[in-house]
Amino acid sequence: MGKDVIVALDFKSGKEALSFLDKFTGRKLYVKVGMELYYAEGPEIIKEIKKRGHKLFLDLKLHDIPNTVEKAMAVLSRLDVDMVNLHAAGTIDMMKAALRGLTREDGTRPLLIAVTQLTSTSQERMTEELLIDEDIDKVVIRYAENADMAGLDGVVCSPLEAGKIHDACGRDFLTVTPGVRFDDASRGDQVRVTTPAKAKELGSDYIVVGRPITQADDPVAAYDRCMKDFVEV
Ligand SMILES: O=C(O)c1cc(=O)[nH]c(=O)n1[C@@H]1O[C@H](COP(=O)(O)O)[C@@H](O)[C@H]1O
Numbered sequence: 001m002g003k004d005v006i007v008a009l010d011f012k013s014g015k016e017a018l019s020f021l022d023k024f025t026g027r028k029l030y031v032k033v034g035m036e037l038y039y040a041e042g043p044e045i046i047k048e049i050k051k052r053g054h055k056l057f058l059d060l061k062l063h064d065i066p067n068t069v070e071k072a073m074a075v076l077s078r079l080d081v082d083m084v085n086l087h088a089a090g091t092i093d094m095m096k097a098a099l100r101g102l103t104r105e106d107g108t109r110p111l112l113i114a115v116t117q118l119t120s121t122s123q124e125r126m127t128e129e130l131l132i133d134e135d136i137d138k139v140v141i142r143y144a145e146n147a148d149m150a151g152l153d154g155v156v157c158s159p160l161e162a163g164k165i166h167d168a169c170g171r172d173f174l175t176v177t178p179g180v181r182f183d184d185a186s187r188g189d190q191v192r193v194t195t196p197a198k199a200k201e202l203g204s205d206y207i208v209v210g211r212p213i214t215q216a217d218d219p220v221a222a223y224d225r226c227m228k229d230f231v232e233v
Contacts, residue, residue, distance in 0.1 A: 003200065005226045006057055006176070008032045008210030014041040014048065021052065023220055030055040030082075032208055046079050055082045057176075057208075061115055063087035066097035073101030073112075081110050083176075085156055088114035088143035095150035111174070114147035115156040116140040119179030122191045136192075137161060141168050148173055158192035159199030159207065166203050178208035182225070185212050196229035204230075 009031050011017040017037055021029070031054050037045060038060060049056055058081040062069050069086065076084055086098050095114060103109045116139070117126060123136045132139055144155045144165045154174025157165060162175035179193040187193055188211060199207050207230050209223075216222035 003204075003231050004030045004055075004206050005196075005223065005230055006030045006032050006206050006208045007213055007223065008034060008059075008178070008208055009037055009049075010034055010210050010214065011037055012040060013037075014045045017045065018048065020214060020219065021049070021054070024223070028053045028055070029223075030057070030206070032057040032059050032210075034059040035061075043079055046081060050080050057081070057083040057085075058110075059085055061085055061087055062098065063090045064094070066091075066094045069094050070097035070101035073098045077102045077104050077109060083111040083113060085113050085115055088116055088147050088155065092146050092150045095147060095152055099151050111153040113154045113156055113174060113176055114143065114150075114152050116143040116147075116161070117157075119158045119177075119192045120189050137164060141165060144169050144173070154205070156208075159194050159202050159204040160192050162199070162204040163202045174205045175203065176206045176208060177204040178210070180207045180209050180212065180226075182212055196226045200230045 007029055009017045031049060033056060062072055063086060099112055102112055117136060126132050126136055140157050140161045141164055145168055147155050148169040154176060155165060156176050158179040159177040162177055165175050177199055179190045180196055180199055181187055181193045183195055196207055209226055213219050213222045
């Protein structure tokens with residue numbers, strides 16, 4: 001499994017996202033388009049980024065009844081994206097429906113991964129607000145097993161949980177991990193975080209990094225630091 005750094009393009013407009021990408025002259029990145037940018041620009045921004053040769057994870061985190069998710073995934077399958085996601089909390093039936101919707105007539109489809117527990121969720125909040133009275137690691141692993149059972153390709157989780165998920169679901173089951181911070185950086189709203197180097201040690205397949213790169217004084221240097229610590233060492 002090739003490891004890579006996925007840059008979260010959390011920008012309010014296509015103009016900002018594209019001028020950010022221009023800083024990486026000629027380099028092909030793996031980027032993530034999330035709700036903010038997609039809701040602002042729609043499918044056109046996807047086409048433009050793909051035209052420039054970048055790989056793209058479309059992060060819309062679908063979570064609805066199975067029929068609605070199946071139909072929405074069928075629409076997303078027409079976009080030339082490499083990966084899409086949904087919330088595992090929508091149940092195994094919803095994940096199976098998503099997979100059906102995403103699979104094109106010729107049998108091809110983007111990778112489909114499931115968010116387990118958001119990396120901004122702490123043990124305390126999960127227990128007290130969501131009334132899930134279990135150890136958060138156990139919940140994340142159970143959601144990963146559900147995603148595996150539904151036939152998905154992997155999960156979104158904290159890098160801290162990547163090793164345990166591979167133990168439960170196998171080495172080929174993808175762990176895509178946001179919640180990544182350099183030692184000297186602020187966590188912001190993230191809770192279950194670690195560094196790119198530690199994420200590599202724990203077996204994460206992809207790290208998803210937003211603000212530590214996009215808001216750095218030198219974004220290209222910050223990206224290169226992630227690549228060096230996570231991919232190249
Ligand atoms: O699905 C995601 O991408 C996601 C899941 C999750 O549990 N936590 C999480 O932070 N993300 C996304 O990963 C990115 C992390 O951004 P930074 O916190 O700025 O590095 C954001 O775009 C989030 O929407």
